[in-house]
Amino acid sequence: MKKNQKVKVLSILVILFLSIYGNVQAQRGTQVKSPEINSNNSVTFRLLAADANKVTLSGNWMTGNENQLEMTKDESGIWSFTTPVLPAEFYSYTFNVNGVKTLDPNNVQIVRDGTRFENYVIVPGDASNVYTVKNVPHGTLSKVWYPSPTLGKTRRLYVYTPPGYTESDKKYPVFYLLHGAGGDEDAWTTLGRTPYILDNLIAEEKADPMIVVMTNGNAGSAAAPGEEPIQGNTLPGFSQQAGGTFEQSLVNDVIPFIEKNFRTLNDKNHRAIAGLSMGGMHTQNITNNNPDMFGYIGVMSMGLMNNSRMAGNYNAETHKKQIEALKQSGLKLYWIGCGEEDFLYESVTTLRKLYDDLGFKYEYRESTGGHTWTNWRIYLTELAPKLFK
Amino acid sequence: MKKNQKVKVLSILVILFLSIYGNVQAQRGTQVKSPEINSNNSVTFRLLAADANKVTLSGNWMTGNENQLEMTKDESGIWSFTTPVLPAEFYSYTFNVNGVKTLDPNNVQIVRDGTRFENYVIVPGDASNVYTVKNVPHGTLSKVWYPSPTLGKTRRLYVYTPPGYTESDKKYPVFYLLHGAGGDEDAWTTLGRTPYILDNLIAEEKADPMIVVMTNGNAGSAAAPGEEPIQGNTLPGFSQQAGGTFEQSLVNDVIPFIEKNFRTLNDKNHRAIAGLSMGGMHTQNITNNNPDMFGYIGVMSMGLMNNSRMAGNYNAETHKKQIEALKQSGLKLYWIGCGEEDFLYESVTTLRKLYDDLGFKYEYRESTGGHTWTNWRIYLTELAPKLFK
Numbered sequence: 001m002k003k004n005q006k007v008k009v010l011s012i013l014v015i016l017f018l019s020i021y022g023n024v025q026a027q028r029g030t031q032v033k034s035p036e037i038n039s040n041n042s043v044t045f046r047l048l049a050a051d052a053n054k055v056t057l058s059g060n061w062m063t064g065n066e067n068q069l070e071m072t073k074d075e076s077g078i079w080s081f082t083t084p085v086l087p088a089e090f091y092s093y094t095f096n097v098n099g100v101k102t103l104d105p106n107n108v109q110i111v112r113d114g115t116r117f118e119n120y121v122i123v124p125g126d127a128s129n130v131y132t133v134k135n136v137p138h139g140t141l142s143k144v145w146y147p148s149p150t151l152g153k154t155r156r157l158y159v160y161t162p163p164g165y166t167e168s169d170k171k172y173p174v175f176y177l178l179h180g181a182g183g184d185e186d187a188w189t190t191l192g193r194t195p196y197i198l199d200n201l202i203a204e205e206k207a208d209p210m211i212v213v214m215t216n217g218n219a220g221s222a223a224a225p226g227e228e229p230i231q232g233n234t235l236p237g238f239s240q241q242a243g244g245t246f247e248q249s250l251v252n253d254v255i256p257f258i259e260k261n262f263r264t265l266n267d268k269n270h271r272a273i274a275g276l277s278m279g280g281m282h283t284q285n286i287t288n289n290n291p292d293m294f295g296y297i298g299v300m301s302m303g304l305m306n307n308s309r310m311a312g313n314y315n316a317e318t319h320k321k322q323i324e325a326l327k328q329s330g331l332k333l334y335w336i337g338c339g340e341e342d343f344l345y346e347s348v349t350t351l352r353k354l355y356d357d358l359g360f361k362y363e364y365r366e367s368t369g370g371h372t373w374t375n376w377r378i379y380l381t382e383l384a385p386k387l388f389k
Numbered sequence: 390m391k392k393n394q395k396v397k398v399l400s401i402l403v404i405l406f407l408s409i410y411g412n413v414q415a416q417r418g419t420q421v422k423s424p425e426i427n428s429n430n431s432v433t434f435r436l437l438a439a440d441a442n443k444v445t446l447s448g449n450w451m452t453g454n455e456n457q458l459e460m461t462k463d464e465s466g467i468w469s470f471t472t473p474v475l476p477a478e479f480y481s482y483t484f485n486v487n488g489v490k491t492l493d494p495n496n497v498q499i500v501r502d503g504t505r506f507e508n509y510v511i512v513p514g515d516a517s518n519v520y521t522v523k524n525v526p527h528g529t530l531s532k533v534w535y536p537s538p539t540l541g542k543t544r545r546l547y548v549y550t551p552p553g554y555t556e557s558d559k560k561y562p563v564f565y566l567l568h569g570a571g572g573d574e575d576a577w578t579t580l581g582r583t584p585y586i587l588d589n590l591i592a593e594e595k596a597d598p599m600i601v602v603m604t605n606g607n608a609g610s611a612a613a614p615g616e617e618p619i620q621g622n623t624l625p626g627f628s629q630q631a632g633g634t635f636e637q638s639l640v641n642d643v644i645p646f647i648e649k650n651f652r653t654l655n656d657k658n659h660r661a662i663a664g665l666s667m668g669g670m671h672t673q674n675i676t677n678n679n680p681d682m683f684g685y686i687g688v689m690s691m692g693l694m695n696n697s698r699m700a701g702n703y704n705a706e707t708h709k710k711q712i713e714a715l716k717q718s719g720l721k722l723y724w725i726g727c728g729e730e731d732f733l734y735e736s737v738t739t740l741r742k743l744y745d746d747l748g749f750k751y752e753y754r755e756s757t758g759g760h761t762w763t764n765w766r767i768y769l770t771e772l773a774p775k776l777f778k
Contacts (some may be wrong), residue, residue, distance in 0.1 A: 047489065049488055052486075052488065053440075097487055097491065098438065099438055099440035099441065100486045101491075101494055102486065102489055102490075102492075103506065105489075105490055108501070108614040116494075133612075133615075133617060137534075137543075141531065142529050142530065144529050166533075167650070228522060229524045
């Protein structure tokens with residue numbers, strides 16, 4: 001190769017590199033590091049916004065009336081804010097520039113909560129260790145479409161198969177994990193950190209290797225927004241979520257599909273189900289109507305609901321009979337979790353009172369905080385080790 | 390159930406509904422629809438930003454000096470802009486509020502391009518039909534971790550298995566699809582629309598059912614930013630991408646892993662490989678060094694590179710021998726695609742001249758436009774139907 005050619009080849013490479021990384025750097029801003037976790041576990045957030053008049057920070061560690069903290073601009077146009085020392089946790093945050101919510105262009109870590117996008121940062125420590133991606137064997141997370149004759153659609157769910165699944169012929173227990181209103185099948189995989197939590201718990205031998213199935217509980221939808229087989233990004237109406245048909249489809253369509261297409265242990269002692277909020281209502285409806293299907297049941301941040309929801313035809317006698325049937329079913333675990341500030345706290349108290357009156361045993365976990373993903377991640381971390389033991 | 394209890398149950402449900410959807414509505418803004426695809430396929434973008442001084446729109450349909458179009462504010466504080474009639478395509482865009490890039494809070498459809506996030510909108514029509522999620526059988530997309538002894542890491546890749554894979558015992562051909570610099574294993578699955586393109590082409594019987602494997606070509610990384618088994622969101626250095634070790638790992642680690650763990654047809658006529666930009670360089674390096682491994686080869690937006698990249702020890706004689714070996718190998722297809730405005734256009738011309746001089750046959754597709762995902766989606770849509778025929 002002649003020297004000229006060498007120079008040309010090198011030039012192309014340099015141009016390729018600079019054009020791509022120049023772009024990236026331009027987007028990331030100059031010398032802006034955000035978020036920066038300081039040595040004492042305070043966190044500094046920064047945004048280059050020389051032409052902005054007001055920049056605020058909103059993060060889920062804030063309490064009370066702190067929810068829009070004003071950031072301060074320096075002479076180079078960089079706005080910043082440093083938090084107090086934060087406990088180890090998975091935190092989400094956004095900026096607001098002149099009244100418009102804005103993501104942090106220097107942080108590639110974002111999650112979707114319903115239709116909202118937020119950045120996240122993991123403050124390290126014991127409590128958040130289980131949420132981080134670590135050098136442990138990883139399971140496989142698959143987006144799978146399945147036929148739902150009950151709902152008249154091909155629908156999407158996620159299947160987590162544990163490390164070792166592909167390489168063995170072993171059969172595994174299955175944990176069905178349901179999201180809340182406003183969520184979809186993505187929620188537990190992203191906000192819920194389920195794949196990482198399971199990878200880490202299994203690596204530490206705290207949880208048994210299991211398959212986790214994360215469904216879409218919005219009966220009118222096929223899949224998360226943008227993944228629907230239609231143009232658009234609309235949200236499902238509540239009637240689609242609360243009509244009772246999702247629950248039927250889980251029993252009639254999802255479980256047979258999973259047990260046919262994955263290597264599953266197909267008895268009640270190797271089936272678990274749990275859900276948060278609306279998913280806690282779904283869980284109750286499914287297990288009340290099918291007392292011999294699951295050996296492990298978890299209800300997060302949801303209490304006593306009438307059986308057909310908006311229809312108003314709740315029948316206390318039927319409910320009692322259902323709980324009696326569950327009581328007789330040889331259930332291994334009925335687990336209830338709720339935050340002391342949860343707006344559904346009272347409903348949980350009502351449910352617990354009914355169970356207590358009927359002598360139906362359950363394990364109750366009351367946490368701090370409210371109706372939040374912080375709590376649901378904690379509940380998953382605590383519940384998964386109790387399954388299939 | 391007493392009337393009071395019924396009221397209480399209903400109240401809880403209404404509170405649950407309103408609290409979740411109220412939140413969503415607050416985030417989505419009042420009466421703001423964005424983007425709105427008008428009946429003539431112009432698109433109106435809107436953003437509620439009453440306190441902003443300047444809001445601009447940037448979209449990948451813009452050309453020349455149009456790249457920051459000023460939007461107009463109405464009396465209700467909503468800024469808007471309506472495009473001219475747009476050809477059917479998959480478009481990405483962002484807003485800019487007082488100098489800060491901002492996503493559209495009313496559009497849940499976003500994609501990541503390296504470290505940048507952008508909204509997208511699909512303008513319907515023949516050209517974009519293949520990118521949309523349709524009511525056709527869907528393949529499964531799995532995030533899989535595999536051991537890479539060559540790179541000393543457990544690394545992540547995506548596997549698309551076609552509709553019918555799970556339900557049959559059939560073996561399938563495999564297409565290895567490589568991203569460019571600044572990208573990672575997510576790129577082809579999101580920006581590249583690969584699962585939808587394959588679903589749609591297979592449904593129309595334009596492409597054969599095939600497995601598609603999408604790797605991470607950054608040899609220093611294990612996985613996409615945020616999915617690395619370390620805290621942080623740093624980008625890999627270029628030396629990690631261009632050292633030649635990724636190419637070795639694809640041959641030594643990825644292909645054996647895929648052929649062991651999936652039902653694959655394991656001969657060269659059932660193996661294809663293609664890549665864009667840096668991935669086109671990887672593709673050349675892999676196939677030049679392994680002329681009997683792939684029956685179908687695609688090089689997108691990349692031309693003549695020296696074999697060891699930055700090291701400068703390109704050897705023209707070696708390269709000629711490699712191409713001669715490919716020529717003798719009974720290759721089914723060597724496909725090159727490039728946009729007429731691509732900054733690497735000249736390198737492609739140089740490569741084609743070499744191939745022409747050597748009498749090495751290839752199929753050449755020259756498109757309009759440059760070094761863009763618009764082109765790479767088009768190339769995938771055109772190349773996939775030519776594979777395994």
